[in-house]
């Protein structure tokens with residue numbers, strides 16, 4: 012059984028016919044070829060798949076494409092404007108908050124949502140808020156630094 | 168200093184694509200006409216595989232083919248090879264049972280692949296696999312390391328009595344016995360080095376493709392060493408000549424050892440693509456990674472340290488049982504032997520060392536190198552023993568180490584376990600770490616913590632590791648079935664830009680930046696004009712890939728050698744163009760100059776004339792400026808350092824909070840401090856993870872993997888650790904490679920585990936606790952505290 016889905020992704024209207032069981036991450040990666048959103052687990056724990064739906068962070072591996080019907084989705088590909096990185100992306104670069112880069116899209120999307128909710132988090136809060144994102148490379152040290160730096164720039 | 172050269176904190180060239188979602192990991196790739204494969208895996212730890220009925224699966228929607236082990240055998244597909252031969256004490260070779268790509272006749276661990284279903288989509292392949300009818304005859308299983316060699320344990324392989332793969336030893340047993348006989352004190356320890364799962368966040372993936380016109384196969388795979396995969400798969404498994412096989416490892420999302428090995432899925436998709444006439448793609452689910460990626464560690468060890476009455480080490484005796492799992496993974500046999508026993512001298516002058524290692528088969532996922540690979544196990548044995556000895560003899564933890572460190576003046580130092588340390592200044596990094604950790608203030612912090620109901624513990628560990636995995640002739644004599652050099656090609660283009668082709672592979676290590684810095688420093692080419700290419704056997708002459716912290720000491724040295732050739736050729740060209748003698752040409756900061764004059768040509772001008780050779784010494788020099796070098800190291804490199812950690816244990820719950828972590832490392836010369844710090848941070852958290860939360864557990868009765876997902880296998884999260892203080896000491900560079908570098912990839916993981924456990928034991932010393940196995944969970948700690956309390960109350 013296939014169903015029709017339509018949504019805005021990174022500001023562009025998109026639509027498709029998908030199997031009902033299709034996950035949002037599959038729709039993004041396979042139908043739209045937006046492969047910046049990654050899959051790192053099958054139990055909704057690693058956060059490599061985090062995107063924004065209507066401005067809020069969600070795990071796209073645990074969301075059906077059908078659930079995103081009619082929403083506005085932002086993925087990592089939609090953050091930079093005219094070749095200029097989003098302040099969070101810039102902070103990750105400046106502070107070497109990524110190594111292999113696989114967790115990075117989800118980390119960046121979660122971090123942006125974190126600052127939307129808590130504009131000036133302290134270190135303990137940042138570490139606690141990152142509970143849903145696993146990074147095996149960086150030891151989190153520089154991710155925490157990057158988020159602190161981004162919080163300053165983003166004017167919280 | 169050259170801009171963006173050695174020592175600069177250059178921001179990474181690779182970051183833009185990763186930060187904007189434009190990386191290309193294997194699963195991001197899709198080949199035209201691609202089909203998908205799903206692997207049906209054994210649900211049993213051990214069973215006879217009797218019959219596979221594929222009729223219903225073949226009739227399922229979208230299913231293209233079903234492949235079994237029998238099909239592969241009939242097609243002449245060979246088993247997966249083991250890359251390192253080990254010999255028993257009696258000189259006979261280790262038992263190396265075949266490791267088929269798909270199981271034949273028996274399955275030996277949960278996850279052992281049984282059949283492959285190829286279909287139009289991944290979902291349809293999975294649906295099809297549900298229709299396979301497999302007839303298993305379950306057998307009793309053994310998973311625990313300590314049980315495998317016991318009488319009556321189920322036999323994992325026929326022909327390996329008592330499940331022993333090899334019974335190996337190293338060192339001088341007689342000298343050790345003599346030293347023990349005259350020891351004033353002997354400290355003993357029994358420990359389990361827990362099994363871990365590497366858990367790179369990118370699950371493994373592979374795509375096979377066949378071009379009938381050229382009769383050529385291409386394999387895209389998330390690997391740390393594509394040339395090694397081409398070599399092993401081509402020569403042993405599929406029997407394809409190198410020229411007919413291209414292996415590409417594009418962006419790879421972390422490896423930590425688990426992506427070194429040649430895996431069944433790689434051979435399967437490569438073979439199947441020709442069979443079904445379409446590209447075939449496989450991507451692991453995380454739960455599949457847990458039962459198919461090689462795992463790490465898993466040693467049971469009894470160790471004894473003999474000391475004289477002043478606390479000087481006289482001898483070390485170690486007996487380890489190492490669990491290799493159900494089959495031999497590519498480098499599995501080298502890890503608990505030459506990467507373990509040879510490191511047991513640590514930083515100390517212990518004159519006599521003996522180590523016996525019995526390696527056993529069990530019904531578990533194969534075990535191989537995981538970040539550190541043998542060296543964290545060795546460090547844990549040595550540093551736990553040293554700590555325990557200090558406690559028993561009433562010596563301070565720093566005093567006992569100072570007394571036994573190999574002094575800087577003794578370098579180069581020959582250890583009793585084969586290695587010759589070329590350099591190191593151990594006291595200096597320990598003192599620096601003590602200072603950075605404000606060790607003097609620890610007792611005050613302990614008292615403050617106590618007021619808050621917390622028990623503070625201070626743990627120190629020192630480590631040394633052997634990296635670079637060195638001279639090929641030495642490795643060959645020890646059983647390696649491969650050479651262990653690295654290649655580099657520096658290609659100037661006519662306009663003066665450079666492409667560097669390296670046989671090392673980056674999967675987070677930042678080679679695109681660090682290696683470009685080497686070119687900027689060595690040839691004076693602006694970093695933005697340097698492109699680094701890795702991970703493609705069609706583009707790079709040869710390579711041994713990245714593991715064992717070898718990229719910079721071996722791969723970087725090959726780059727230096729290739730640059731030397733560029734400069735040598737450039738001098739010849741410059742001499743001709745400047746009408747001077749070649750001997751008078753100097754090269755510095757990108758300019759060839761006639762010594763003592765201001766006559767000079769930039770390397771860009773030289774490159775241009777090499778490709779447009781109008782005014783060129785054509786009689787003696789070939790046109791073009793493109794040089795390849797292979798570097799075979801003269802010795803291992805020996806990164807070393809001190810880690811200090813403080814923990815607070817909650818008196819009521821046993822929960823551990825890491826409150827301080829300091830690492831001072833000697834990696835030799837540092838190319839990019841920002842990158843090095845990042846490597847140390849990540850390594851530390853993997854060590855802390857092992858010490859506090861990570862544990863790979865098999866059910867002893869059923870042989871099922873209990874910790875088979877992120878719900879059960881506890882990954883270190885951001886709130887497990889504090890921010891770190893890390894520093895390096897560059898005062899004792901490597902003496903035998905041109906850059907003076909030692910490698911930094913594994914250090915954090917090697918030193919951290921022992922530091923954390925030493926701290927936990929220190930926190931609990933009031934309860935009479937002398938050892939704690941990893942991971943030190945709140946439950947174990949609570950029991951340790953209450954066990955003692957209960958005994959006291961009796």
Ligand code: FES
Nearest residue numbers: 051056057058072
């Ligand atoms: S893929 Fe791991 S949480 Fe979504």
Ligand code: FES
Nearest residue numbers: 110114146147148
């Ligand atoms: S950068 Fe590799 S997992 Fe985070």
